[in-house]
Amino acid sequence: MTTALPQTEYDPPKSSWWRRNQIGISPWLFLAPGILFFAFYVIFPIFQSFNVSFYDWDGLGDAEFVGVENYQELYWDDAFYTSLWNNLLWLVLYLLAIPGGLFIALFLNQTVTGIRLYKSLFFFPFVISQVVVGLVFTWFYDPTFGLLNSIIGTFGMGPINVLGDENYVTYGIILAGLWPQTAYCMILYLTGLNAVDPEQVEAARLDGAKGARMLWYVILPQLKPATFIAFVVTIIGALRSFDLISIMTNGGPFGESRVLSFYMFEVALSEYGFRMGYGAAIAVVLFLIMLIFIAYFLWSMYQEERTR
Template identity: 65%
Template structure:
């Protein structure tokens, strides 16, 4: 009942609102699919959609990177807890703080990145001011905490792996890549699915970093659907248009997650 009231009902209400023209104050005017037709002709919508696709593609790197770090940290050596805390640290930092830190890091005048580039004789790169680089720069900032999150999920999964199966596999001569592929990874499927879901959700709700680092600039080139929705609904008083953008975003998330769920169920049945 709580799920219906706080999740299903607001989603349905948002979808219904997308068929209206409404400024959030006056009367709602039913316009059918007018908002969606306008989206198809809005170049800023397509820029935001392409950026979201880039977020989805590159954000998925967090899953194998998180797994690799988790495998490295899942060992009993002196000082490993301190190392774990360092990798865990980005996850507990606010996204806004991460955005500010990376803005300093990218700064073409005094940023640390420019000092690193100077060591190899590369001219300063104004990443957040370059329309072709800005989205990739923000994605790199977002990957830092996302990798930490997936690492935590995989560490939890590794702790739940049956030691009996590991020992039996070792007695049969499995080691290295064969141990990882046939014994470890199959037992990490629940953790992998959760890691994929939270990574997809994180990529599609990439609002905080965009808002704190560029506010969608330069010239709207780094905007994503979540920020475009916020911009239209709050600043332009177009609640119905913003609801249409939110509906498109919801459908992309639903299709993406359903695809991975179908693949996992298919693999398990196989």
């Protein structure tokens, strides 16, 4: 007869707090440096700009609180409205980069002879500096030796000083900016086209869809994430356009090519006497305009995800 062993209560080893929460905490530890940098270099300056916009300050001496006087001065400032109107032109015309990038991506997604060479040529504007883009188009528009006037001269048309004419200057700079921006949108759509479901494309072909119907009902719905990113990046690029204007015209002629970001630089750090508060007020207006557009697209994407 066997005797039963005495039963002892099992006492599992106590796990530490770290072991119990390791899976949930580890991602935040990796994200912490990026979050800190983002908060310090993006979030904090935004609130600081709001605060500075209520002061009259030259950046060095004592700041004097003036309330909303900087915003009241903006209301009567003709240069501000010129800059705002130019920003609206940038916003509308810059969006042409999105359909342009889409159609170039559709072409480059085909299997044709020399496609790698074509991809390199269309990709080239994206990798070069905006400074180089500005200089290239400055030479292109030059009324004495520029290629543009050489081309229109063959049709018997006189030379046009694009960057010296207040009626053409903004359109000329926008065209220069569209060159690399279209290349960027093209890259986004090329990446999106690689993720298109080939089974849906084949099923649509069997149903008789082709050409524009295939593009509209099958391809474009699957490119919505790429389109969203292209819209956001293009809108932000249009509203903060500064480098091309600084290189090509420095805001001229007669300030007609200014945009809000460049005008902010002028009044805060340039010839207008280091008016940091007034420049911050312009920055706040520009930020709110950006926020409206970005919030609209984020809300649209959120609503679309909810309906799925």
